[in-house]
Amino acid sequence: MTQPSPTRRPLNIVIACGGTGGHLFPGIAVAQELKKRGHKVTLLISQKKVDAQASKNYGDLDFRVIEAIAMPKIPSLGLLGFGLRLYKTIRFSRNLLDEVSADAVIGMGGFTSFPPVYAAHRKGIRTYVHDSNALPGKANRMTAKCCTNVLLGIEEARHYFNPAKCIVTGTPVRQEMEVRKDRREAREELNLPQDRRMVLVMGGSQGARNLNSLVIEAARQCxxxxxxxxxxxxxxxxxxxxLTADMPHVHVIEFCSAxxxxxAAADVVVSRSGASSLTELAHMGKAALLVPYPFAADDHQxxxxxVFAAHGAARMMRENTLTPDDIAAFLKEVFTDSALLASMNECALRLDMPDAVSRIANVIENTDSPASHD
Ligand SMILES: CC(=O)N[C@H]1[C@@H](OP(=O)(O)OP(=O)(O)OC[C@H]2O[C@@H](n3ccc(=O)[nH]c3=O)[C@H](O)[C@@H]2O)O[C@H](CO)[C@@H](O)[C@@H]1O
Known part of the structure; x- marks a missing residue:
């Protein structure tokens, strides 16, 4: 593991991570690490429900709300309002950076990262953007232009940016996930049976209605x-x-804070393929059936x-052709072929980058050169 090197003084760091769990949770992980190292961290989240839901379990962190503004289609009438809101949010960010005497700003992705990173760039403060996806979004590519370094979840994304600015760090997982939990204890905690195989179904931070429907039909067969x-x-x-009221083998949670x-309770996972979900699957060494969200920007999921399928860690199926029979067949296959399941688990684990959070914190602590830009 890369060791942090000592810094001259505690830093004031702003992390913009609003809009969706895939930005928020890696941001929380970085904040936890930087705080542990004695730095002061302010997290910028959006006014969306998912941000409020996810951040309420981290009372020890300092969250501030910043307006989430999505880029409208070009050309469109929305552009005028967008320009005004963007200007206001950059001004808000600039005031906040002054208030907390920011030394560095990290954007964890999406358009909510742009205003604070841009404001910091204009003030000559060090700036970073982290991109966790194999195919980076337009917002991150734009934000990266005013960043000192671009921190990547995986190597595959490097050629979308100025390669000289890129550092592959991996995508961090939250502190509470660093140590893998015991399966028995996990099932006790979640009130799940101990003696049954368990399939975890997750649709990213906001759930996935179509995937839920397909899984429910598959569950009837299983x-x-x-x-x-x-x-x-x-x-x-x-x-x-x-829909599952008459299915005692189906357990339902609205949002999982654990x-x-x-x-740990799961034997196999059926999931969307958002980057943080995949990072966690690798960290936990869990085989998965991945069903990318079909409308994700540029089909990045x-x-x-x-990447996971190519490494033997997962199967990928597209939602438009996926049937409940396919899901049931996949589950029968992995549950009857224990060597296959073990090999997929092992391949997932090989994709884990356990020191991602340290690598990011090290970059933030060690770089004290003035910002360089494209
Ligand atoms: C539709 C879309 O564009 N989604 C994007 C969004 O995904 P999204 O916000 O869905 O995020 P991910 O799938 O990457 O991660 C979900 C995160 O939410 C957590 N979680 C989820 C459910 C729950 O009940 N509790 C909980 O804590 C998971 O542990 C994980 O940390 O950002 C990701 C990171 O840029 C992208 O890769 C995804 O493509």
Missing amino acids: AELCDFLIITGSADFERVSQ MASAY AHNAR
């Missing part, structure tokens, strides 16, 4: 084979609860899933 723990997302909780336990 009542003998295994149990299911479905994390539905807030919007689909009522519907899934009703993801370390959910992974398919790029993520292909």
